[in-house]
Amino acid sequence: MMRQAGRYMAVYRKLAEKYPSFRERSETTDLIVQISLQPWEAFKPDGVIIFSDILTPLPAFGVPFDIEDVRGPIIQSPIRSEESLKALHPIDLDKLQFVGESLRILRKQVEGQAAVLGFVGAPWTIATYIVEGGTTRTYTTIKSMCHTAPRLLRSLLSHLTTAITEYIIFQVESGAHCIQIFDSWGGQLPPHMWDQWSKPYINEIVRVVKDRCPQTPLVLYINGNGGLLEKMKGTGVDVIGLDWTVDMADGRRRLGNDISIQGNVDPACLFSTLPALTDEINRVVECAGTRRHILNLGHGVLVGTPEEAVAHFFDVARSIKFDSENLAVGAAPNLVA
Numbered sequence: 001m002m003r004q005a006g007r008y009m010a011v012y013r014k015l016a017e018k019y020p021s022f023r024e025r026s027e028t029t030d031l032i033v034q035i036s037l038q039p040w041e042a043f044k045p046d047g048v049i050i051f052s053d054i055l056t057p058l059p060a061f062g063v064p065f066d067i068e069d070v071r072g073p074i075i076q077s078p079i080r081s082e083e084s085l086k087a088l089h090p091i092d093l094d095k096l097q098f099v100g101e102s103l104r105i106l107r108k109q110v111e112g113q114a115a116v117l118g119f120v121g122a123p124w125t126i127a128t129y130i131v132e133g134g135t136t137r138t139y140t141t142i143k144s145m146c147h148t149a150p151r152l153l154r155s156l157l158s159h160l161t162t163a164i165t166e167y168i169i170f171q172v173e174s175g176a177h178c179i180q181i182f183d184s185w186g187g188q189l190p191p192h193m194w195d196q197w198s199k200p201y202i203n204e205i206v207r208v209v210k211d212r213c214p215q216t217p218l219v220l221y222i223n224g225n226g227g228l229l230e231k232m233k234g235t236g237v238d239v240i241g242l243d244w245t246v247d248m249a250d251g252r253r254r255l256g257n258d259i260s261i262q263g264n265v266d267p268a269c270l271f272s273t274l275p276a277l278t279d280e281i282n283r284v285v286e287c288a289g290t291r292r293h294i295l296n297l298g299h300g301v302l303v304g305t306p307e308e309a310v311a312h313f314f315d316v317a318r319s320i321k322f323d324s325e326n327l328a329v330g331a332a333p334n335l336v337a
Helices: 010-018 022-026 029-043 093-110 123-132 140-148 150-174 191-197 199-212 229-233 248-255 267-271 274-288 307-319
Strands: 047-049 066-068 072-074 115-121 178-182 218-221 239-241 260-265 293-297
Touching: 010 029, 022 029, 022 066, 029 047, 029 093, 029 307, 047 093, 093 115, 093 150, 115 123, 115 150, 123 140, 123 150, 123 199, 140 150, 140 191, 150 178, 150 199, 178 199, 191 199, 191 229, 199 218, 229 239, 229 248, 248 260, 248 274, 260 267, 260 274, 267 274, 267 307, 274 293, 274 307
Parallel strands: 047 115, 115 178, 178 218, 218 239, 239 260, 260 293
Antiparallel strands: 066 072
């Protein structure tokens, strides 16, 4: 599950009381490993996702940031001029050793029982934070820059592309079996602008990583990606993540059977009754077909999600059986009340 470790788990909330700083929790090896393993120990999913953040590598190439509980990430010195661009430097992977060490430990802990998953933000999505100075609902500053300062924005995106590529390879060499690329805010661009301001940079990341780590699957996820599916496939990634606003059957039809898909149960369904959740999981799986589908949510686990619903999600997933021709949906085991 995307964002499967976090505030919906009582064990995480208890740990967060002891270590209230998100930066400390996500940049301290022992805590990263402990938090990453919390959902695996509770639910035994097929993937263990390193507990981190898409902004974690920013200080390693010259962009300091803070995270506030209410406002979220804050970048005190946004990059909006040629002068501010000079603060950037090549990524210093020595400053990210806590990520590498955590991946190595996780790989040893779950070897043969689960995949270890790393992740990064796509250049456009990372750039939105760096230009806007944090989260935004409108993206007006960076979208304006597309027209008023295109050379500056291209320079920023090119720098981010190189840094993110090296960060992916670092994660793979440290033990990640698979990498998910989050272009979380790519869906805020009209499709023709995504073609210009996001896709070429993702293409370059995929090209280099495939050359240097050819056995590592790459997943691409965009929030609000209904208008971009075919364009996403053109990046050369191995898996396309669908958000919950895309009909799974339509997504499969549009993408074809020669690429894997991931998703896309609505995270809000985990607040419904367990029988209703079972029905939705079965519907998504049936629509996805009998192969090349990674069952997942269509976005991250929501705060307040009942843990018994998360357990039920995985129980139902494990109950589904396939034969060579057809999908047979088994009854969900009655493991939770």
